[in-house]
Amino acid sequence: MATIKDVAKLAGVSISTVSLALNNQPHVRAETKEKVLAAARRLNYQPNGIARDLKLSKTETIGLILPDLAGPFYSELIRGIQDFTTANHYDVVAMSAIGERPKSIRYIQEKRTDGMIIMSQQIDATLIRQAARPDFPIVLLNREVSSNHVTSVMIDNRKAAYEAVQLMIRQGYSEIAYLGGPEDASDNRNRFYGYQASLHEAGRTVEPKWCLQGDFTKEGGYGAAKRLLAEGMLPQAIFAANDEMAIGLIEGLQQGGIGIPEEMAVVGFDDIQLASYIRPTLTTVRQPMYQLGSTAAKLLFRLLDGESNLDAVVLDTHLIERDSCPPKAVTQS
Amino acid sequence: MATIKDVAKLAGVSISTVSLALNNQPHVRAETKEKVLAAARRLNYQPNGIARDLKLSKTETIGLILPDLAGPFYSELIRGIQDFTTANHYDVVAMSAIGERPKSIRYIQEKRTDGMIIMSQQIDATLIRQAARPDFPIVLLNREVSSNHVTSVMIDNRKAAYEAVQLMIRQGYSEIAYLGGPEDASDNRNRFYGYQASLHEAGRTVEPKWCLQGDFTKEGGYGAAKRLLAEGMLPQAIFAANDEMAIGLIEGLQQGGIGIPEEMAVVGFDDIQLASYIRPTLTTVRQPMYQLGSTAAKLLFRLLDGESNLDAVVLDTHLIERDSCPPKAVTQS
DNA sequence: TTGTAAGCGTTATCAG
DNA sequence: CTGATAACGCTTACAA
Numbered sequence: 001m002a003t004i005k006d007v008a009k010l011a012g013v014s015i016s017t018v019s020l021a022l023n024n025q026p027h028v029r030a031e032t033k034e035k036v037l038a039a040a041r042r043l044n045y046q047p048n049g050i051a052r053d054l055k056l057s058k059t060e061t062i063g064l065i066l067p068d069l070a071g072p073f074y075s076e077l078i079r080g081i082q083d084f085t086t087a088n089h090y091d092v093v094a095m096s097a098i099g100e101r102p103k104s105i106r107y108i109q110e111k112r113t114d115g116m117i118i119m120s121q122q123i124d125a126t127l128i129r130q131a132a133r134p135d136f137p138i139v140l141l142n143r144e145v146s147s148n149h150v151t152s153v154m155i156d157n158r159k160a161a162y163e164a165v166q167l168m169i170r171q172g173y174s175e176i177a178y179l180g181g182p183e184d185a186s187d188n189r190n191r192f193y194g195y196q197a198s199l200h201e202a203g204r205t206v207e208p209k210w211c212l213q214g215d216f217t218k219e220g221g222y223g224a225a226k227r228l229l230a231e232g233m234l235p236q237a238i239f240a241a242n243d244e245m246a247i248g249l250i251e252g253l254q255q256g257g258i259g260i261p262e263e264m265a266v267v268g269f270d271d272i273q274l275a276s277y278i279r280p281t282l283t284t285v286r287q288p289m290y291q292l293g294s295t296a297a298k299l300l301f302r303l304l305d306g307e308s309n310l311d312a313v314v315l316d317t318h319l320i321e322r323d324s325c326p327p328k329a330v331t332q333s
Numbered sequence: 334m335a336t337i338k339d340v341a342k343l344a345g346v347s348i349s350t351v352s353l354a355l356n357n358q359p360h361v362r363a364e365t366k367e368k369v370l371a372a373a374r375r376l377n378y379q380p381n382g383i384a385r386d387l388k389l390s391k392t393e394t395i396g397l398i399l400p401d402l403a404g405p406f407y408s409e410l411i412r413g414i415q416d417f418t419t420a421n422h423y424d425v426v427a428m429s430a431i432g433e434r435p436k437s438i439r440y441i442q443e444k445r446t447d448g449m450i451i452m453s454q455q456i457d458a459t460l461i462r463q464a465a466r467p468d469f470p471i472v473l474l475n476r477e478v479s480s481n482h483v484t485s486v487m488i489d490n491r492k493a494a495y496e497a498v499q500l501m502i503r504q505g506y507s508e509i510a511y512l513g514g515p516e517d518a519s520d521n522r523n524r525f526y527g528y529q530a531s532l533h534e535a536g537r538t539v540e541p542k543w544c545l546q547g548d549f550t551k552e553g554g555y556g557a558a559k560r561l562l563a564e565g566m567l568p569q570a571i572f573a574a575n576d577e578m579a580i581g582l583i584e585g586l587q588q589g590g591i592g593i594p595e596e597m598a599v600v601g602f603d604d605i606q607l608a609s610y611i612r613p614t615l616t617t618v619r620q621p622m623y624q625l626g627s628t629a630a631k632l633l634f635r636l637l638d639g640e641s642n643l644d645a646v647v648l649d650t651h652l653i654e655r656d657s658c659p660p661k662a663v664t665q666s
Numbered sequence: 667t668t669g670t671a672a673g674c675g676t677t678a679t680c681a682g
Numbered sequence: 683c684t685g686a687t688a689a690c691g692c693t694t695a696c697a698a
Binding site: 004056 | 676678
């Protein structure tokens with residue numbers, strides 16, 4: 001591969017002149033510049049970005065770590081980030097945090113980007129705290145880690161869940177179950193607290209038998225449905241901590257001959273694309289994904305500009321009422 | 334940020350010793366190593382990946398360029414790539430090729446990764462040819478560019494479309510329309526050729542009025558439906574060049590009061606997740622996404638190992654029959 | 667076993 | 683306006 005040296009040699013000038021010419025610095029004679037450009041073209045010269053990054057100690061790219069790098073769920077998020085970063089002449093590279101010890105942590109440890117936006121509970125908080133510095137700020141999505149150069153943008157999971165369950169109560173359901181994600185996921189925990197608060201406010205209590213365990217996957221929801229069916233005891237409604245589980249749950253229940261929503265209402269969380277396609281269409285909580293992304297990018301640039309100790313930003317969610325949680329029909333049971 | 338120099342100073346050794354110790358090279362006295370490790374820990378030292386990459390002229394990461402970085406469509410593809418690269422201790426970073434002059438081209442020009450897998454028609458062929466070198470091979474997905482260090486993995490779009498339309502004919506439909514993507518997309522072109530071949534074989538001809546123009550988006554399909562409705566002339570069946578358009582089309586038609594599939598059959602292409610959720614469920618062509626990814630990764634590593642002039646690999650597709658293209662009911666029109 | 671020094675490909679400072 | 687030269691942070695012969 002041709003380097004700046006080769007170009008200099010071919011053009012018969014020094015490498016510094018080549019650098020000046022190629023970077024459109026003033027003070028280069030037009031004639032010289034032309035000579036350099038010609039040489040570069042002839043050699044198919046491409047500057048080595050890595051060397052450049054090392055010299056300048058900046059990459060003009062920001063990293064994005066997602067749990068999975070797939071799913072329409074992230075589409076808007078990425079767009080929100082990209083719209084903002086592109087305007088600042090920055091690139092975005094995405095990597096996923098799948099696997100036991102995600103390889104993506106290499107990227108957060110070794111400063112291969114100028115900063116990071118992380119949406120993943122997998123990555124260790126200590127690691128994040130260690131990696132974050134003035135010249136390598138980190139913005140967390142739906143998660144908090146205290147450090148000067150880390151900030152977060154979140155949705156109010158508790159409030160969102162509270163409102164969702166409130167709707168279920170208002171529609172006339174009693175026996176409302178909670179289908180949760182992994183115990184240690186903070187999203188899950190906060191959604192559970194919201195569920196709990198809503199029940200308490202209505203003078204009810206959380207019953208262990210109505211606390212179902214899932215794992216944020218469709219399969220998890222499906223499994224929960226099967227267990228419910230096997231036990232033969234059904235609640236009147238279920239609030240699932242995410243749409244994927246809600247969908248698996250609905251499919252499992254329907255296969256078991258349970259009519260949704262007549263025999264059981266379901267509410268989800270996230271408003272993924274499928275939510276409006278599954279039958280019945282899913283009542284769910286919409287996260288402002290685009291805004292989540294753009295806010296994160298905005299905060300990251302402020303951090304990059306030297307600000308620190310930024311407060312976390314909390315975004316509002318929006319309850320989307322569809323067909324899976326209609327007013328409860330009065331039946332003569 | 335602490336550098337290797339700082340660690341050396343604190344540990345009271347030379348920087349080369351630090352490097353040796355940190356990289357678990359033999360020939361370092363245990364005691365010295367301990368001293369170095371302690372110093373590194375105290376300084377919260379993180380090696381600078383960029384400097385390392387520059388020195389070693391390799392990054393152990395491969396880049397992936399996708400049209401959009403979103404959509405469940407790519408989920409399996411990415412997994413296919415990742416499973417393979419992870420086994421080789423490589424990382425994957427993804428970037429999207431959206432926008433007029435995608436910023437991601439910077440990554441392909443400046444050798445910031447050891448190679449690239451590109452799924453995008455947006456990126457200029459000349460650029461690809463210029464960038465590809467023995468130490469920066471490129472694998473193209475569903476696209477071909479002739480160069481020693483570029484190869485492709487593709488599906489046989491023509492054959493897949495041919496088979497899909499053959500099914501439609503077999504089910505008894507005559508008047509079969511084609512809803513295409515952008516004219517210049519080679520996928521689209523080849524799918525059209527397959528459509529054409531299938532019709533010809535059945536002794537029919539392609540009629541201009543049944544060649545609908547879309548753009549691979551749901552909105553495009555929706556628009557086509559509206560135009561069809563406005564004209565008042567409907568074909569018996571439509572083969573859409575991708576699922577998104579097919580779905581938009583179905584929604585548009587249904588809104589116009591047309592029963593699918595009774596009044597019009599539809600077949601799509603891709604088998605995205607939604608295809609099995611939309612009503613009616615969509616008959617479509619499944620691309621072997623995982624295999625597409627893993628094959629691409631495999632080829633890339635062979636290229637990286639010094640092989641060249643690799644033949645393109647063509648993968649088989651699979652027709653998924655669902656409800657949107659049943660045998661045509663005999664009606665007394 | 668450890669240190670010295672060269673070099674990866676740039677950019678930037680400073681003379682000339 | 684152009685050319686030496688140092689430096690970015692690291693790895694690795696080679697020397698000690």
